[in-house]
Amino acid sequence: MLCEGDIINVDCSTIFGGYYSDASRMFIIGETSPEKKKLVEVTRECVMKGLEQIKPWGFLGDMGQAVNDHAKKHGYSVVREIGGHGVGLAFHEEPWVSYVTRRGTDMLLVPGMVFTIEPMVNMGTHRIFIDSDNDWTVYTEDGQPSAQWEIQVLVTPDGHEVLAY
Numbered sequence: 311m312l313c314e315g316d317i318i319n320v321d322c323s324t325i326f327g328g329y330y331s332d333a334s335r336m337f338i339i340g341e342t343s344p345e346k347k348k349l350v351e352v353t354r355e356c357v358m359k360g361l362e363q364i365k366p367w368g369f370l371g372d373m374g375q376a377v378n379d380h381a382k383k384h385g386y387s388v389v390r391e392i393g394g395h396g397v398g399l400a401f402h403e404e405p406w407v408s409y410v411t412r413r414g415t416d417m418l419l420v421p422g423m424v425f426t427i428e429p430m431v432n433m434g435t436h437r438i439f440i441d442s443d444n445d446w447t448v449y450t451e452d453g454q455p456s457a458q459w460e461i462q463v464l465v466t467p468d469g470h471e472v473l474a475y
Contacts, residue, residue, distance in 0.1 A: 314340040317350055319458050323401065330401045332426050333474035334460035345433065346455055352384045353431040353457035360409070360427045364463055364470040368419045374411030377429045381409075387436035389456075392448065394426035397462055421467045428460035 312318065321334035336350045359380045363372040381388050394407030405417050409429040430438075434454030441447035450456050462474035 312339050315342040315346070317342060317346050317455060317457060321460065328399060330397050330399070331474040332395075332397050332401065332460060332462050334428065334458060336457050336459055348384070349386065349431065349433050349455055350457045352381065352386060353429065354459045356380045356388075356409075356429050356431055357427050357459045357461055360429070361461065361463060361470065361472070364419060364427075364465060366419060366421050366465055366467060366469075369414055370405065370407060370417040370419060371411035371415035372413045373427065374407070374409045374416065375413045377409040377427070378411075381429070381431045387432045387434070389430040389432060389436050389438055389448075391438060392428075392430040392458075394428045394460070396423070396425045398424055419465045421465050423465040424462065424473065426460050426462050428458055430456055430458045432456045 316339040318337050319334050323330060323332045356377045360373040360377040363376045378388050388409045390410050396403030396405055405425060407425055432450050432454055434450060434452040437451035438448050439451055461472050464471045464473050
C-alpha cells in the first residue's frame with residue numbers, strides 16, 4: 311500500500327524487434343519530507359553526473375567514481391551489490407556496472423556498448439539485504455530510505471545517447 315510521503319521506484323522495460331530496454335524513475339507520493347525529496351533529487355543528479363563521463367575510449371570506472379563522489383558529497387552511500395548491466399538481445403547482459411569504482415579503471419567504453427546507469431543511493435549505510443521470501447525485494451539494512459533512477463545509454467563514436475529514460 312502506498313502512503314503519503316512514500317518515495318517509490320517504478321522500473322519499466324520493453325522488447326522491440328528483439329531488443330530490450332530498461333529504465334526507471336522515482337516518484338513521491340503526495341508530500342514528503344525535505345530529506346526524502348533531497349535524496350530523490352541527488353540520486354537523479356548522480357545518474358546525470360555518471361552520464362557526463364560516458365564517452366568512447368573512457369573507462370566505466372570514470373562513471374562509477376562520478377556517481378559515488380556526488381552521493382558521498384551529500385552524505386549518502388551507494389550500494390555495492392546492486393549495479394547496472396548491459397542491455398541488448400537479453401535483459402541483463404555484460405558488463406555488470408559498479409558505482410564504487412575508480413576513475414581510469416574497469417571496462418573500456420567503446421562505441422556500440424549499451425548499458426544502464428542505475429545507482430541505488432541510500433540515506434544511511436550502503437548495506438542491504440534481499441527478502442528471502444521472494445528473493446527480489448531489496449531493503450536497506452538500517453531501514454533508512456533509498457532511491458534509484460535508471461537510464462539506458464549507448465556509447466556513440468562521439469559521446470553517448472540516452473536510449474531509455
